[in-house]
Every structure is written in structure tokens, then in C-alpha cells.
Amino acid sequence: MSEKETKSTEKTEAEKCKEQLFSKPKHAGLILSDEKIKKADKFCEGYKHFLNSAKTEREAVAYAVSAAEEAGFVPFEKGKQYAAGEKFYWVNRGKAIILGVMGSEPITCGVRISAAHIDSPRLDLKQHPLYEDSSLAMLKTHYYGGIKKYQWTAIPLALHGVVVKADGEKVEVKIGEDEGDPVFCVTDLLPHLAQDQMKRTLAEGIKGEELNILVGSRPFKDDKASEAVKLNIMAILNEKYGMVEDDFISAELEAVPAFKAQDVGFDRSMVGSYGQDDRVCAYTALAAILKCDAPKITALTVLTDKEEIGSDGNTGLDSYYLRYFIEDLAAAFGANPRTVISASECLSADVNAAFDPTFPDVIEKRNGSFANFGVVMTKFTGSRGKSGTSDASAEFVGRVRRLFDRNKIIWQTGELGKVDHGGGGTVAMYIAKMNMDVIDVGVPVLSMHAPFEITAKLDTYMAFRAFKCFFEDNEK
Ligand code: MN
Numbered sequence: 359m360s361e362k363e364t365k366s367t368e369k370t371e372a373e374k375c376k377e378q379l380f381s382k383p384k385h386a387g388l389i390l391s392d393e394k395i396k397k398a399d400k401f402c403e404g405y406k407h408f409l410n411s412a413k414t415e416r417e418a419v420a421y422a423v424s425a426a427e428e429a430g431f432v433p434f435e436k437g438k439q440y441a442a443g444e445k446f447y448w449v450n451r452g453k454a455i456i457l458g459v460m461g462s463e464p465i466t467c468g469v470r471i472s473a474a475h476i477d478s479p480r481l482d483l484k485q486h487p488l489y490e491d492s493s494l495a496m497l498k499t500h501y502y503g504g505i506k507k508y509q510w511t512a513i514p515l516a517l518h519g520v521v522v523k524a525d526g527e528k529v530e531v532k533i534g535e536d537e538g539d540p541v542f543c544v545t546d547l548l549p550h551l552a553q554d555q556m557k558r559t560l561a562e563g564i565k566g567e568e569l570n571i572l573v574g575s576r577p578f579k580d581d582k583a584s585e586a587v588k589l590n591i592m593a594i595l596n597e598k599y600g601m602v603e604d605d606f607i608s609a610e611l612e613a614v615p616a617f618k619a620q621d622v623g624f625d626r627s628m629v630g631s632y633g634q635d636d637r638v639c640a641y642t643a644l645a646a647i648l649k650c651d652a653p654k655i656t657a658l659t660v661l662t663d664k665e666e667i668g669s670d671g672n673t674g675l676d677s678y679y680l681r682y683f684i685e686d687l688a689a690a691f692g693a694n695p696r697t698v699i700s701a702s703e704c705l706s707a708d709v710n711a712a713f714d715p716t717f718p719d720v721i722e723k724r725n726g727s728f729a730n731f732g733v734v735m736t737k738f739t740g741s742r743g744k745s746g747t748s749d750a751s752a753e754f755v756g757r758v759r760r761l762f763d764r765n766k767i768i769w770q771t772g773e774l775g776k777v778d779h780g781g782g783g784t785v786a787m788y789i790a791k792m793n794m795d796v797i798d799v800g801v802p803v804l805s806m807h808a809p810f811e812i813t814a815k816l817d818t819y820m821a822f823r824a825f826k827c828f829f830e831d832n833e834k
């Protein structure tokens with residue numbers, strides 16, 4: 359080796375200084391061993407299966423219940439003093455679930471919560487949805503959550519949900535998922551005749567009342583009947599589900615993309631699927647509690663509904679159901695629920711927007727999050743001067759930062775877009791309302807809220823590890 363080469367490998371004072379003082383984000387693919395990467399890929403096989411079997415909040419709850427029971431969780435009993443290590447779950451109206459593992463420390467030390475949401479943007483059927491126009495049978499919808507309406511046309515849709523019939527019987531509907539099932543579709547205008555439509559703004563390109571789903575086109579065989587196509591559809595629904603038109607009134611039917619979760623990229627490094635906001639955090643937070651065996655502090659995973667429409671409603675986290683649950687848990691030990699809640703900590707497990715090189719203008723690069731750079735810790739969300747958010751304290755950010763570093767979690771920070779470029783919220787502010795420390799931790803997502811969203815597998819695996827160490831690590 360020549361003298362010149364020796365010198366070039368020696369670090370200068372400035373280089374050494376820089377190494378010590380500057381933050382250095384690094385691609386998870388460069389940090390993790392091949393073995394760990396394989397583990398992450400394998401973990402995401404289970405994740406894809408979850409995405410395909412749980413496209414609605416109700417289906418996610420059903421999935422969580424069966425996985426929990428298999429892992430030894432039993433239905434929560436009010437008033438029972440749970441012993442350390444005992445596992446329980448409680449379902450709220452079939453649309454939200456709390457899973458817990460009792461800690462060895464007294465309940466007055468608080469609980470640790472990972473809270474993700476299992477509702478995703480979609481098209482809900484209206485209460486009088488079915489009509490016939492020009493010999494086509496259609497369904498009227500009202501979109502749920504923040505969508506770019508034009509993205510929901512001309513893609514195959516499946517219909518999921520429940521119908522409560524006049525006599526109270528509840529029928530489950532799931533059509534468009536199995537091989538051989540028919541699918542449904544919102545039609546769009548051909549470009550040849552879209553001259554006027556093309557002049558509309560992107561937001562108005564497809565209007566809310568134009569999100570009509572095509573569901574049939576053949577008439578009931580009777581020349582005298584009017585609305586014969588609609589009648590034919592109603593006859594099919596009656597035969598299959600025993601329902602009549604008025605049963606739509608007491609139904610929750612959700613149209614979601616019919617396609618399946620798939621690997622994305624030549625390198626298969628990403629997952630593309632509907633509903634990854636926030637099922638990527640729901641799956642990882644669920645996996646973390648299922649694998650949590652003997653925590654010191656009682657651990658809870660909450661999978662909640664209604665986040666996409668502002669957490670309102672009795673299955674959303676702006677309701678008191680989580681507070682009541684912790685109060686019941688505390689009451690069994692004669693503990694003051696306020697003491698328990700105020701000593702508790704929460705990771706609000708929700709996604710953030712990953713930096714998209716095609717749209718670089720909306721994210722300030724120094725503070726944005728990037729796919730494959732690990733789980734994102736988001737101190738605040740909201741909009742217009744941090745309005746509508748829980749801005750986590752420096753102390754709690756410091757606590758979570760130390761936790762992640764100790765456990766070799768690959769993590770990054772993020773913010774939801776440039777200042778005054780829009781924004782959004784999570785359940786964090788509703789958790790904070792209870793006087794709990796809380797911060798958003800989740801996975802960066804590309805094309806968030808689109809029918810086909812994209813995440814990086816290594817980030818998903820890191821989210822699982824992050825929630826798991828939050829439950830299990832007891833150093834402060
Ligand atoms: Mn979300």
C-alpha cells in the first residue's frame with residue numbers, strides 16, 4: 359500500500375467530528391443482515407394474508423379474535439383480577455378490539471398501548487342504493503374517508519359488510535373476493551367524449567354523486583314489469599341473502615378494491631395493497647401483543663374504527679370505550695382509574711406519507727420520511743400551525759428514542775407534509791385527551807389512501823419490532 363492510499367483511509371478531524379455530531383439516516387437494507395431481511399420478507403407473507411382476509415374493520419376484528427384465541431387470549435371478564443401474564447380481549451360492537459396481556463407490576467403503574475386503526479377509505483352504500491337507469495342496475499354510494507374520487511373508477515370492486523333484516527337476522531356479505539366471484543365497478547367516461555370532464559379540476563373530475571357502482575344489466579323475464587333489471591338484481595339478492603330492498607336501510611355495505619395484496623418491484627421489496635393505512639400498523643401491533651408473554655407493565659393493543667372520519671362514533675377513539683376499558687381493568691384491583699390512565703403511555707400506531715420523488719414539492723426533505731428508512735416517529739401531525747394534533751413532549755420523544763436505540767430499531771422522524779401544504783390527524787390527540795403520553799409511530803406509505811397503497815417490507819418488520827420492544831423493554 360502506498361503512502362497516499364494509507365492517508366486516504368485515515369479519517370480527518372472534520373470527518374471524525376461529522377461522524378460524531380451529524381445525524382446519519384441509512385437505508386435499512388444496508389444495516390440489516392441478509393438473515394434479518396429474509397425474516398422481514400417472511401413476516402410480510404403473513405401480512406399480505408392479513409390484508410387479503412381483512413379488508414374491513416369487521417373482518418379485521420374477526421381475524422384478530424381468531425388469532426388471539428389461538429395464542430391463548432380469552433374474552434375479557436369485567437371485575438376479574440388478572441394475574442401476570444394472563445391474556446384477554448374485548449370486542450366493541452364487532453368493529454374495534456382491545457387485546458391485553460397483564461403485567462407483573464401493579465396496575466397503578468399504568469398500561470402501555472399500541473393503537474392502530476382498522477377502517478380504511480372506501481365507498482359505502484347509501485341506505486336506498488339500488489336503482490335502474492337505461493337498463494343498467496346501479497348502487498348509490500357515499501364515500502368514507504379522504505379519497506381522490508377519480509381513483510375509484512374503472513377498477514374492480516368487491517362488496518363487504520352486513521345486512522340486518524327486518525326480523526333482526528344479520529347476514530354477512532362478501533362478494534368479489536373469491537376466484538370465480540363477480541366484481542363491481544364505477545364507470546368512467548371514455549376520453550373521446552370527456553372534453554368537458556377533462557376541463558374539471560382533479561377534485562371534481564369525478565363528483566361524489568358520480569361514484570355509482572354498476573351491478574347488473576339483465577332484466578327479469580317478464581315483459582310487463584317495469585325496472586326489470588333492478589328487479590332481477592333484487593331477486594338474486596333475495597335468493598342469496600333472503601333480503602328485500604328495505605333491508606339496505608339497516609345494512610353496512612362497503613365497496614373496496616377487489617384486487618389482492620402483491621409484492622411490488624423486481625426485487626419484491628415492497629407490498630402493494632388496498633387498506634395499508636392503517637392495517638400495516640394494525641397487523642404489526644397485533645403481532646406484537648400476540649408475541650408478548652410476560653410484560654412488566656400491562657400491554658394493550660387497540661385496533662379501532664372510525665379514524666378515517668375523525669374518530670367520531672362509538673367504535674372510534676373519540677368515544678370513551680378505551681377509557682371505560684382501562685377503568686374496568688383498574689376497578690378490579692381497587693385502583694383509582696385516573697392514576698392508571700395518567701401513568702399510561704401510548705404509541706399511536708399510524709402511517710405517515712413516504713417521500714415520493716415524483717411529487718417532491720409537498721414534503722420538506724429534511725423532515726420527511728422515506729420508504730426503507732425504518733419506522734417513522736412523528737412528533738406532531740395536524741395542519742395550519744400544529745392545529746388538531748397531539749404535539750408529543752420532548753421528554754416523551756426522548757423516552758421513545760432511547761427505547762428504539764436500545765433495541766436496535768431502525769427508525770426515522772417524519773412530518774405530514776410541508777408547513778401549510780395540508781396535513782392530517784391521527785388518534786394521538788384523542789389518547790392525549792385522557793392525560794396520557796402519546797406519539798405517532800408507524801410505517802411510511804406511498805400513494806396513501808389510493809386503492810393500491812405501497813409500503814416497504816423492511817419498514818413493516820421494523821414497526822412490529824418497535825411495538826414489541828415498547829411492550830417488553832422496561833428500562834427508562
Ligand atoms: Mn391512518
Ligand code: MN
Pocket residue numbers: 635666807
Ligand atoms: Mn388515513
